[in-house]
Structure formats: structure tokens, C-alpha cells
Amino acid sequence: MASKVDPQNIRKTFGRFRVLIMGRANAGKTTILQKVCITTENPEIYNAKGHKVRTIFHTTRGNHDITNELVFKSNPGFVFHDSCGFEAGSEEEFNDMKKFISERVNATKLEERIHAIW
Incomplete structure (x- = not known):
């Protein structure tokens, strides 16, 4: 039987809370994340290895990778992953998303797992 996580200590248990945000390309996902993190800055x-890729966030389709971590300076306790939008019928993007979720759900370390999908 899996041990329960005390809600009072959830931050200590997970370190950072990891969220996959899904939606159409240019649907306002970044704007929603900015509101949640109470900021206007870009993430x-x-x-995936923790090396900074860039600080300028491109919202155009095809300029990001679901494995990249988006972190806002104002709220570093959250790590976001962008589904990149797969509404155009790209089977490859859909398969990338399924693979990413499968890997993150089965990750051994709690801090590497997806804790929520939005």
C-alpha cells in the first residue's frame, strides 16, 4: 500500500510541483500560467537536463519541446511543460505527448513525475 502524502508537507515531499498544460497552439496557455504565477514575465x-535553453519564450508553433521545463522566476516551485498544441493532426506531436506522459507517470523520482495535467 502506498504511503499517503501529508497535504501540509506536499512542497517538502515533491520539491517542485510539475504540471503539463495542454491546449491548442496560441490558445493563451502562457497567459494563464502568468496569471497563476502572478507575473507578466515570460518563463x-x-x-530535460536542467540547462537553460533560453529566456525568451517563443509562442509560435514549433519553437518549443514538451520535455523543456518552463519556470517563472516569480514562482520557481512550479515547473510547467507545454503540450505544443497538436490540433493540426500531427500524429508525431500526439505520439510525443503520449510518450512524455508515460515516461513521467512512471518516473521513479517523485520530483520528475507529472503531478497534474491541465
Whole structure:
């Protein structure tokens, strides 16, 4: 039986809360994340190895990777992943998203798992 996580200590248990945000390209996902994080700044972007990729966030289709981590300086306790929008019928993008979710759901370390999908 899995042990329960005390809601009072959830930040200590997970470190950072990891969220996959899904939606159409240019649907306002970044704007929603800015509101949640109480900021107008763009997120810093890190690759899967934790190296900063860039600080300028491109909202145009095809300029980001679901494995990249989006982190706002104002709220570094959250790590966001962008689904990149797969409404155009791209089977490759859809398969990338499914693979990413499968890997993150089955990750051994709690801090590497997806904690929520929005």
C-alpha cells in the first residue's frame, strides 16, 4: 500500500510541483500560467537536463519541446511543460505527448513525475 502524502508537507515531499498544460497552439496557455504565477514575465526555459535553453519564450508553433521545463522566476516551485498544441493532426506531436506522459507517470523520482495535467 502506498504511503499517503501529508497535504501540509506536499512542497517538502515533491520539491517542485510539475504540471503539463495542454491546449491548442496560441490558445493563451502562457497567459494563464502568468496569471497563476502572478507575473507578466515570460518563463525561463530549461532542457530535460536542467540547462537553460533560453529566456525568451517563443509562442509560435514549433519553437518549443514538451520535455523543456518552463519556470517563472516569480514562482520557481512550479515547473510547467507545454503540450505544443497538436490540433493540426500531427500524429508525431500526439505520439510525443503520449510518450512524455508515460515516461513521467512512471518516473521513479517523485520530483520528475507529472503531478497534474491541465
